[in-house]
Amino acid sequence: MIKEDRRVKQITPKSEDFSKWYVEIIRKTEMADYAPVKGMMVIRPYGYSIWEHIQSGLDRRIKETGHSNAYFPLFIPESSLQKEAEHVEGFTPEVAWVTQGGTEELEERLAVRPTSEAIIGSMYSKWIKSYRDLPLLINQWANIVRWEKVTRPFIRTTEFLWQEGHTVHETAEEAQEETMKILALYKEFAETELAIPVLSGIKSDREKFAGAEATYAIEGLMGDGKALQMGTSHNLGQHFSKVFQIRFEDREQTLQYAWQTSWGMSTRLVGAVVMSHGDDSGLRLPPRIAPIQVVIVPISIGDWKETILPTAGKLAAGLKKSGVRVYLDQREEYTPGWKFADWEMRGVPLRLEIGPRDVKSGQAVAVRRDTGAKESLSLDSLPQAVPELLQSIQDNLFNQALDFRRANTRSVCDYEEFKKVIETKRGFLLVPWCGDRACEDKIKEETMATIRVIPLTEEKTEGVCIRCEKKAGQQAYFARSY
RNA sequence: CGGGGCGUAGCGCAGCCCGGUUAGCGCGCUGCGUUCGGGACGCAGAGGUCGUGGGUUCAAAUCCCACCGCCCCGACCA
Incomplete structure (x- = not known):
């Protein structure tokens, strides 16, 4: 029998050095790599695919609640950024500036957006004239630059990807309602898609967004007992509408400043998934965001290409048909044992092994990444059983994380x-x-x-x-x- | 940005104190063959601006200076 420690020889144990463990997982699973510029990383295909699944689940929810996507510019004129006093003060230390275009020095410096309230505010003032223009519900997917002193892959990088919603409303009540609706949406998203239980609530003044009336947030608890802010929803009140002159004529024909909200979640969520669910063998991905949900490993013995591969191929096709993201690992240069360890490290939720004995008995061995439990299942039952197993893994990861949070x-x-x-x-x-x-x-x-x-x-x-x-x-x- | 640590092949490291042939080791990589139900093995190979730039010296991975990057612990933030 194989000893536990043979599986994990590549990764520093979580308990020994959490930071090292985290960074090793990110690099060894090929999620991301360091770029030549300090604090910047390349998101590699495996990491990006996780982000794409996060995006699609979030984008769907944002659209279902009536928001539309748009895109605003990367650069913000210095004069715009400086309009809201508290906002400038909060962000100045981490803004990157463009001072030159080609060989010409610019007349006015351009900020690389640290967030888009300013640029969006300046546009909204042009678009909004009447209560009939409201509510205005826009979201953008964008990159953001914040010149952070201390960086860590996914958790805090100089450039990151996110979505930022920016809405405008007729009344304070509506803006507050929107703020709370998004907070609830974020919580539901984190818990159902990422399997991370979160606390939600309001931030203290000290911790609130620079320029907001009030900031609400969801907070997750990572494996080392430290909290991570996973999403924020701000009620901006009239702070930005007053400085950007976002005014509308209301139903009583008086000119009013509009009420705004903004809210965002970022690529930080990828890091949250790693730190919430990972173990000493590597990643454990929630099925809903896993790039590969099921890996099929044929046991390559003898004339396996004739005797085993066709069955494995048929199984893969069947699973694909039931909507499962499946990968058939028919690489010849690796032994089955190597593949087991490799896919475990990469966090694939479910592995199916098919060898000569299985083909003979019309079965496959299913191994869960979350528990390590193995069971033999008949090939016929798999297209039904696999989606159920994936759901069970999703639920179990959530429950394990919830138990951990309760205990802590x-x-x-x-x-x-x-x-x-x-x-x-x-x-x-x-x-x-x-x-x-x-x-x-x-x-x-x-x-x-x-x-x-x-x-x-x-x-x-x-x-x-x-x-x-x-x-x-x-x-x-x-x-x-x- | 303060305190500490580290930078030598893709990854992990030795060599550095005490300067001196062609800079090593393990894993990985390439080729061929045998293997394959939990990280296989043999043989043959490829791969290095020793983080970068200066300096000292007959001679620098090794000594000195500066810079850059990464990690940890703090001050600031998705």
Whole structure:
């Protein structure tokens, strides 16, 4: 029998060095590679395919809720970017500038978009005249540049891909409704497609988007106990409409500033999938976003090309017909054992092995990536059984991640205990908080933990602030984060 | 941007202290053959601006300076 450790010799164990484990997975599975410019990466076909599946699931939901895609320019005139004071202040440290076109110095510098509120605001002011033009519901898929000091593949790169929704509404209520609708959409997406349970709620002022009235977010818990912001939905109020003069004549024939929202999710989600589900053997991909959902490995013995391959080929065709993304690995230069390990590392949810014994008995051995469980299934049953198995794997990955998050979410009232848990176990800590920025800052200074979200409950909280012992009106989830 | 570590073949590393033939090893890669139900084996091969640029020296992977990149730990952020 094969010992466990033989399978994993290529990857640093997760428990030994999480960061190293993460980077090794990204590179060894050929998801991405470092580019010549600091902080920039190439997304290779395997990684890009995961992103494409994320895109399609998200794009479908965005369209189903009435939004249309459009595309705005990469460059933003400096004067536009500087209109919203808080926005400029927030983004200035990480904006890349174009100062020259060809050999000519530009009269006005151009910002490479760090986000598109400014450029979109300047266009919306031209398009919106009447309440009849509202709501305006636009999304764009784009690349973004933020000059970050510390980068990590997928999680934080200088350039990244994302979608950003930018909507305009007649009333504050409608804008708020939109903000919450998208927050719910993001949560549902993360949980059903990525199999990552997320907390959702509102950000503290300290953590909110530069220029927003309020920021809502979904937060996932990664395998090392650190939180990751996975999507944000902002209620922009009238901040941008006032500076970009986005005005409309309302139903009472008075001129009003419009109410806006913006929201985004990015290629960071690919990193979230790796860090939520991966294990010591490599990736474990949720079937819904896996580039390959099922790999068929024929056991290459003797005259296998005549005796086994036809059956394997028929099986592959049958699965493809039932909508499964299947790959028949008929490479001759690798042994079956090598292929098993390789596909496990790449996170393929389900493997089907077919050897001489299986052909004889009309079966195949199915091996789940999530549990490692093996079972023999009849070939006839597979076109039905495989989609069910994939769903079961999807559900199990979600449940495992949920168990992990539950085990690592703690209610704490004592600050000493808080510090101890953050230091030793990490995870989410739900604690009473007075609502003061000063306490939040001190907690960050002293423990490196920040408020991830403040849950959206109507319930009143009893007790006193964990840090200052004033009366706490609310509870907040704290964690160390990426 | 601060503190620490690292950069030698595609990947992982040795060599560097104490400068001195053609710069090594494992894996991977190429060819041929035997194999193949959990990372096969034999034989033959290919592959290197020793991160980049300067300097010291008769001589630099090795010593000195600068720069670049990556990783970790902090300050800032999808």
